[in-house]
Amino acid sequence: MASRVLIFFIRHASLVRPLSESGKLRMATDMADFELAVGQNLLPVEQLRAPYRALRYSLWLDSQGEDQIWKGIKATLDDYAAKVRVRGDKEFSPVYPLMV
Structure with missing residues (x-):
């Protein structure tokens, strides 16, 4: 379930374009909050491997x-x-x- 939740978040977040600078900051905050919620309530996100890397790759895109x-x-x-x-x-x- 934790894996599916991360995949769906990434999939839907990737549809939101273009983002203003404030939108990018909001998305990064939302991702961090989402990561924390999944980690606390379902499973440590580091154990999710590919979906977790995708979430981290998404954050990398915003910083480049x-x-x-x-x-x-x-x-x-x-x-x-x-x-x-x-x-x-x-x-x-x-x-x-x-x-x-």
Whole structure:
């Protein structure tokens, strides 16, 4: 349940765009409050692995400039493409060309 709650929060928070500077601060505060509530009432968030990392990756995005974000996205896409080639897959995910 704790994992699903974090995933849903991240999914819905990612739909809120664009954010003003005060909106970004509010979102960061909401994330911290949400993390605390889940940790106190359900399960320590550090034990949730991927959903917790996603929540932390979201906070990282808010703290970076646009140049750094695009560099990170490009590096992630390049890493994905390399893994597909190493596995010998014949095609990429349908989302890959859209992301590129």
